[in-house]
Every structure is written in structure tokens, then in C-alpha cells.
Amino acid sequence: MPRRRITQTDVAAMAGVSQATVSFVLNGSTPSGVRISEETRQRVLDAIRITGYTANPAAQRLAGGLAQILGVFTYEATFPRASRDFYGPFLVGIEHAAERLGVDLLLFTSAPVTDGRRRLTRDGWQRLGVADGCLLLGQHEHRGELQHLLDTNYPFVFIGKRGSDGGRLPYVGADYVGGTVRQVERLVALGHRRIGYVGMRGTDQPTLDRVDGYRSAMKAQGLTTRFVELDDVAATAAEIVDQRFTAVVVAPENHPEELADELERRGKQVPDDVSVLLLGQPHHPRRGGRNWSGFSVPREEMGARALYLLSRLVSDDSPKRERETGRTSALTEAELHQILVCPDVEGGTAAPARTGEPATDDRTDPA
Amino acid sequence: MPRRRITQTDVAAMAGVSQATVSFVLNGSTPSGVRISEETRQRVLDAIRITGYTANPAAQRLAGGLAQILGVFTYEATFPRASRDFYGPFLVGIEHAAERLGVDLLLFTSAPVTDGRRRLTRDGWQRLGVADGCLLLGQHEHRGELQHLLDTNYPFVFIGKRGSDGGRLPYVGADYVGGTVRQVERLVALGHRRIGYVGMRGTDQPTLDRVDGYRSAMKAQGLTTRFVELDDVAATAAEIVDQRFTAVVVAPENHPEELADELERRGKQVPDDVSVLLLGQPHHPRRGGRNWSGFSVPREEMGARALYLLSRLVSDDSPKRERETGRTSALTEAELHQILVCPDVEGGTAAPARTGEPATDDRTDPA
DNA sequence: AACTGCTAATAATGCGCATCATCAGATTGA
């Protein structure tokens, strides 16, 4: 027979107090000037210890409290494998942080997936309610949903920088701009001048930032920017050869493995003839694949930092906290909008430019 | 300002009915002979569509209903990486199933980890309550906790075969016995006779089953069983050479990569001199590692099947269902205790035995 | 003795939902 769970009332009975008293003891602070004597407190705590009482998160949540549950919403479908490889590391970081925070994680796998992309509809939306707050992961476009998030004052944190509206959206992003700038600088230091950018156009933040970084770094070096944006690997390789690039920076979603193969098939060795720097980790790591040079996005750390931030937001937003401090949020701009450094990766796909190259023809007029 | 969520009461008001009616419409069946006319039903459904109402899982759960949330409890700490590599595929399968079931997943990351192993204490226990049921993953030893599970009649499913007590515990396991038997048979078919078993002793089910499979297969072939159980890779390699094995079956936690290296360092090529069959996937896949022959554990499928089973258990155990059918569980033995086939893997570490080997000296007396 | 001012606690309420017991009205039976 289903033995009933132990409730605050049980504890209260054992301690000879009322249920409310137990609740007060558990929540430490006393909202409206209620005071509990030290003696009673101890009696209650003992009863809790003896009975092994633990709060029912559902009830806590329903009564407006915190359930110590944080949600994770992934916009992209977690399947197929491809995106899994990409999102996995974030989850690892998130999970790690959750362990340390003593919090459970709710994965919103129930939301309907349309066109390989999960929607946060009104439906899905309400389900978030069980969690105290929520992490948002992946590209996201629906303004309406965002507005709803803000309206309801539900705590959330984006993983990935948010450009537009960024001011109002807490996020933990990666410094794609800086990382890309450094890659260009590395190549220049190796003597390269004809440095191309390989990557599809897109309005997603990482792409914007990479292009931005490439542009400004090239400009700072007085070099001409040249973009290759073909969605066909073979054509891209051909273009690289045609343009006589001695080096390229490549966004990782552009099948770098296949691209390098294609280049070598055309007689250009990587890195001897063409250096290739990757602007992030390869999306589909291949067994026995190349050891790419470039930078890496600290995905695990991003996940962890995001969860820590969310946790802080949650406690700040809780009614209790608001009552105590009188302000809604005590978080600084630097905490709300974090940009993590993308460390350089020393792989085997970067080499000095061939000497004797006609390097000068690529300088823009310094005037 | 936090716009209030839409509740059943809101829907009821719009449809001009009572909250209870809404609840009845939503839950389809009518517990105690309550009937709703088709017309009213439609009116309520329309109101739901218009308002975008979705149930609050916390409230549902508190009121004794189902929240469409299934829990996942991992006994082993999900960190460090090592175990992550191992448990990852299960989670992938689980997530996939969750998507298809339209269910959210609650990861119990809050339970305290002691000695790298998570405990399901009384505390952790109560937290399970938010979920309608729970998946249990990993080695598990605490009888007390198990008993509690059974006592409270909380729906759960183990991932991994349960030997002792298996009769009362629903699980989805892998056929390690059969897989191992087939590996021995493969080796015999390739002409091998001196076939060793490499693996540490242990009381965990996979180990027991592998040993079991090896024993019975060898016996069936009339061959002598020989075990190598050293926790040192070098010593193991030495033993393999000393014993003049022409083939070994190896449990994957025994660092097969290093073992093979060590063998080749001693002049024994894999598979030319020694065939090595892996009894499961390598636990720490190495970049550019060997392409192992052996069998693979269908981890993703196990995860998915386990979640489906749990889902069925949950609906069977629900009060509603019990009322309707009069019996507690309609599940058959075959559904409750699933053993999935471990498909053979054709890798590159198995080869025919060298001809001219003194194969006969290994036959046990057929009398 | 009546009043104020405290401290320490309790009773009562509501969160959103499932469910049981109840009820109003329509239909049927005799």
C-alpha cells in the first residue's frame, strides 16, 4: 500500500507545533514579523531530521515558492545526432552546475517540434511553470514569445549572446568577435596576406560576430576582406584556389573536413599551401579527423555560468528577496551579460605563408 | 507586471461552465459517472483553444494527477567525462522517447553525490514526487531504497538487467550472455581454440552475464575456460602472451586500446597474432582508436524502450486506470523484463587463427 | 484593574487541479 509521504503537518505533530511554524522554520526568514523561539526551532529541526522530511516541490511551487528546479529549453530539436553533438557540451556544463547548486533539471522535451525546431508556444510556455526559472538554448526568432517571457517576469537566461534586445535579456555568450580577430592576427603573424573568410551569411549572432571580427581585424591590418559564401563544398574549395588565398578562416558549420579534403584533391595541401583556421569547434567531429587550429567556444563553461546566473536571478526575483531588499534585481550589467573568452587552439592546420608570395598586392591603400 | 497564468477557472468562465467541468473535459473519462454533453464539451474545448490554456503540472501533480513529467535518476555521478561517455547514449535514447511521448524529463541532479555515487536518500526520494515515474540508471546496491520504491508503489524502471529481485523490478537490459556466446562462437569458427577471458571479477550484472556466456559457450565447444583478471594492463598483456592465447574476449572497461598497444609492444600483432573481441563498446573512445570487433550494447534503444515502458507503467498505475480496469497492472512479464539483443560488430580486430597451431591440446576430455 | 507593547505562535487562506458527493431538470413508468 502506498505509504503516504511525510508532510509538514506530520513534522508539526511530532514537534507539537503548527504546520505554519514548520514552514517558517524551514524558510528561515519570517515574512511578516513572525518570530520563532530558538527552542521551538530546534524542536522542529529535530523532528525534520527524525522523519527525514523533504518538501514536496510541486506543492512549494504551487504555493508560490521555489522548487529548486531549473528548466532547460532547447530551441533546436535535440535530434538528430548533429545538433546533439553541438548541444551536448552545454548540457554537460549545465548539469555540472546543477549538481553543485543542488538543483534538479527539467528538460522541456515535450514542446512540439516543427520543422526541426522547437516552439515555445503558449502551451509549452505554461509548462515552464514547474521550474523556478529557465535556460534558453539555441537560435531563437520569435519576438512574441520573448515578449511574453519579459511580461510575466519569469526568470530566464539565454545561452549565446543576444544582440538586438540584448539589453533586456540576460545571457552568457562567447566572444566570437575577439576570437576571430585573434585568428586573423595569427595568420598575419605567420606572414599571410590573402586571408579569406569562408562561411554562409546568416543573421545569427555567431555569424554576425565572426564576420565583424574578420572585418575589423583585416581592416586594422590594412588588408582586403574577401568572402566566400557558397553552400557547396567543392565550389568553395575551387573558389579558395582561384582566389589564391594562402589562408582562410572558416566557420565550423561549413564542413571543414570535407573542405580540406577537397582542397587537397585540387593539389593544395593543408596547411602547407593553405592554412585553415576554424572559428569554433567542428560540428561533426570525425573519427581520425584533422586536428584543427583556431579557437574553441567554451561551451561547458557557458552552460555552467548560465545556470549559476539563472540561479541568482531566481533568488533575486523571489518574493522573499524582493521584500527583504526592496529592489527587484541586484545584478550588475557585467553579471547579466557575460561574454566568455574563446581560447585559441593550437592544431595542425596553420603554417607560415610560403616565402616569395606576392604579399604586397593585397594591401589596401593606407591613405 | 506578472500577468497571471490562465487557469481552468478562466476557461470555465469563458465557456460558461464550472471549473470541474473543464477538468472533466480535459481528462476525457469521467471518474464517478459524471457525464458531459457533446455540446458543452465543444464549448469548453473552444475556450481552451482560444485562451491557449495548458495545465499547471505542479497543481496536477499535487492534486494526485499526472504531470507528464518523467524522472531520470543516475546512480553514478554523471561526472567526470568518463561516465558521461558511457551514459550519454542512454540519455539520447531517453530524450528521443520523451519527445515522442510529449513528456518532459526531470534530471535528478540534486541528490548528494558521495564517493562518486549518487544516493537515493529519503530526501532525494521525496523529490521524485514531482515526476509521474522514474528511470533508474547505473549500478545500484542499496536494498533499503529499493524496498521503499516498491512499498510506495511509485512507478519506476531500471535500465540494465536486474538479476536478484529481478522478478519484482521492471527493467530493460541487454543480452550480454547471448552476445558473449556469439563472440566465442565467432572465434571458434575462425579456428581459435585457446580463447581467454579478460576482465575483472565483479558482482555487477554485465560482468556476471559475460562470464556466464563465456563459460557456457566454451563448455559447449568443449574448450577450457581461462580467465585473466589483473587490474594492470601490462601484466594482462604479459599473461595473454604467456598463456599463448590466440584470441581473447575483453570486457570494455579493461582499457582495450592500451591492452592492444601493450600486446603489440610484446610482438603480438592484433589481430594477426591475437584476435581481440570487445564485449560491448569501449568506455573511452579514443580519437583514431582501433575499430573493434565484438558486440555493441544498444544503449540508445535501451533508454528509449525503458522510457516507453515507464510511460506505460505510469498510466497503468494511475488511479483512473485502476478504477477502470480493476487490476493494478496489465503488463506482461515480457514487457516488464526486456532483454535487448546486442548486435555483432564487424571491426578489424578478429582474424582467423594461424594454421598449424597446436589446437588440439586445448580440448577438454569429451568424456 | 485596565491599558499598552511585546513576543511567540496559530488559524485561515489560496495556489490550480482532480475528484467525490450532490443536485436540478428532463424523461419515463404506473
Added chain:
DNA sequence: TCAATCTGATGATGCGCATTATTAGCAGTT
């Protein structure tokens, strides 16, 4: 015509907790 039956719904209750409003007890004042 009045009870018996059936149909279609509603009111009330409780799940376990947080929180507000209220009260009991007591010391110190006037």
C-alpha cells in the same frame, strides 16, 4: 399525478505548502 430513473452538470473538498491576519500570553505602565 407523483415517484423513479436518467442526464448533465455544479459545489465542496483536499493535495502540501507559503503567507497573512489574528490571537494568546505576559511584562511593564499608569
